[in-house]
Amino acid sequence: MRLAPVAAAIVLSVAACAPSSPSTPAQSQDKVTLSVWGWGPEENYDKMFAAYEKLNPGVDVDARSFTTATEYDTILSTGLAGDSGPDLAWLRAGANLQPLVEAGRLLPLETSDVPGLKDYDEGVLRSAKGDKDGKVYGVPFAVQTLQVIYNKKIFADHGITPPRTWDDMIAAAEKLKANKIVPFAFGGKDDWMLPIVASIFGTATWGGDTFLDDVKAKRKTFTDPAFVEGIDQLNKLKPYFPDDVAGVSYTDAQILFSSGKAAMFPGGLWELNFFAENAKGVELGVFTPPAPKGGQGMMPGFTDGSYGISAKTRHKAEALKFAAWLASKDYGQLFTDTLSIFSAVPGVKPTDPLLEEVSTTFDKQGATYFMNEFAYGNPSSQTVFSKSLQEMLLGRITAEQAAEQLDKSVATWL
């Protein structure tokens, strides 16, 4: 009982030596500072936002970058819950956005405030919506595509061209393997890569968005033979992956490709930036694996994230105006030129020739990356399926069993 006053005294004295103003940096009366949180290199954002500051002299945009790791989600959810959070923030796409939406931490965006939103592709915008209320909570900024990146020189040296048919691709892989070159640099140890690679080789087999819609409408399940066959492509390609593929890490796979020991790298578009910087001598090309049963393949893609506005922002009008700019073509072009990633803003054409090639393919053969649409539940279906695919690559379970495990996990929340 007697401890209570002592405790209170200590608390007070502790509070007294705390800095009086928690976190807002000193600012002049007339200038509004918008703080923006995100992941990825900070300099790039300072550069892009400087363009906005020039157009709007009364606004100072302060970009703050955290790590790409899972910690960002914790930092953001605590930040938005308290009083020291940002005005705007990068939001994850799809499932990971929902906790913030449901907690009421974000401002719903109307097309009257952010006119650019109405031009967005529905598939892109969906990733920034609340699942329950269907409202838009963010301005999507990037689209990532999944495909095979290849080393043009190795292809030329072995008289190989980007494959037109699945059999072409297998024949090319055989040829490379016979010449002691790893055909596909792929590491199965970091299991987040597994659904990505499965979708690169399998999406055409299970039929892209039509199949996903059927699963969502419960007309089909993941145990469907088409899906099983799709993920079974990984088993069929196993001879062309590195030895002990389940023990090869993601970075090992990157090094295999960048050092010229492997000819192809199935992965996301973001790898182009990595290889451009770390495989300077390697000339890069991209292709989408053809469908095993003939015909064109499909290029899966997903929206990477979006800019949302905190419900607690003290500068609502300025934040909305900034969001409107973020949804404009001006920003989209700046984004794609600065970062060499696709902008999610509709109608923006990348200047980089390789990106433009991918963009054209994606317009014709694009599909939705299946895993992001089914990443719900606790344990998350993504976790469950990544592990199942790893077990499949290790030869411990079959493709049917892996599909069954995904189906069972999805059934817990769908």
Add this chain to the structure above:
Amino acid sequence: MALSTTRRGSSYLFLIPAFVLYSLFVVYPLFTGLTYSVFSWKGTLRDTFVGFANYAGLLTESFRDQLLPALGHNFLLFAGTMLVQNTLGLAFALALSRVRRGKRALQTMFALPYLVNPLVIGYLWTLLLSPTFGPVNSLLRGVGLEGLAMPWLGDPATALPTVIVITTWQWVGFPMLLFSAALGGIPQEYAEAARTDGATSWQVFRRITLPLLRPAMATITILSFIGSMNTFALVYALGGSNGAPAGATDVLGLLFYRAAFASGDVNALGTSSALAVFMFTFIFGSTLLLERVLRRRT
């Protein structure tokens, strides 16, 4: 009477600073965290009281399928730590007690890995053991042990034992230092007296040294148990948040991390708090039990 009262009062005075600091910044947040387990959550917003629903969630098939293997792996880690790390620590302490020159240098070298950030350690060892580039495997092939060159961290059969070896590498200095210290505290006369009575060195060790090391062993066992049950950073750095390969290195700490921070579940706080209550009850209960058993014998 008067004396004992003031003494008693002053005992509490000594305890106040630690009590306040610890209650405010450790117990209060953790306890509040535990009460989260009886509510459903919308992100960081508390929703409604749900009683034991979150606990029931832990028992659903999909969760149980991860919980039980993870718990099993924690126990295997504890067993491995006791068998490999602590036995080795004792052996080194005994061996070092016979070495004069270079003793300090050896002790320092054995303990140095403890200083390195666990994330860095995971990173380093992944590199060393990589089946494609790792020097460990090329070394094994080089000396003709082709059969031993394998994806140590990529094969479910070898992954957990490898984690135990790396844990040992990192932590062996700890039991070594504790045992060294305990050995230093045993008066030399005991062993000498026994030896003059004709005891072999094994008998001296078995009958004199070992019993006197019991308090040290109890301390090390308890700390190893807590350490093995709460392990997180190293396994996270070696096998990622899912305990790769195929969940072979999954442990309770990773399961909690996934449930709390990596699931994207709207009710993640409710589910993860229930899991934490389970973990706390289990680990704290077992520790008390262990402490009872171990301390009674000494």
Add this chain to the structure above:
Amino acid sequence: MRTLWIKLLLWGYAVFSMAPLVVMVLSSFRPTSEIFDEPIGLPTGSAFDNYAKAWTEASFSTYVVNSVIVVVSAVLLGAVVSLLAAYPLGRRRFGGRGLLTAYFISGMTLPAHLGVLPLFYLLESMGLVDSLLGLILVYAAGSIPFNVFVLTAFFRQLPYELDEAASLDGAGPLATFWHVMLPLVRPAIATVIVFQFVPLWNDFFYPLVLMRDESKLTLPVGLTHFFGEFQNDWGTLFAGLVMTTIPLVVLFVLATRQIVAGLTAGMNR
């Protein structure tokens, strides 16, 4: 002959113990492209480029200063309050002693990340988010369970005649603690300091969540920035890793004698 075998075993393990760290140091002196081509190898020409880059681009100097302030204050504060608490818990009889000991030690068995959200709210209500003081208090409080566990055991094992002699001399509890007990447990203090210093020096979770201002981040957060920003640049990464580890190595080498002495004094009586 037998001692030769023992020496061989010990030095053999020392090689095993040091080899990965040597790889880390060697790699920090090599250009990234070379590490990619040949993961293990000797340094070449441009030896200090990585260090220069890590030091300037990652504002290491700020991080180092913050880390030193936070960790040193937290470790000292944690050690002082734990010493005060461990003394009665280990040596004196009073109501609720067993319960209080269990109360303190139970903190060791909880997953620490569980309390992060309530802790965040608590610190925010005190205006301590984004303040080094907040981090110091959290760290100091977090070190109490382990400190109390170890120090209580030390106090318990000191001979009981000491207290009696002191009280016969008319010394009060504070005087006994200060003049009689403290000198005896001094080596034990070195032990808890080192064993708390290392995990706090390496912790990145709390500063990530509790700190906002770039100028208030600590070294491990700088490291995670590193992992994010330089994941392609292993040479620089390794240089950063070596730089964060060196202060600990210095501390440890300096303190080994004290630790061993401390453990000897406390473990067995």
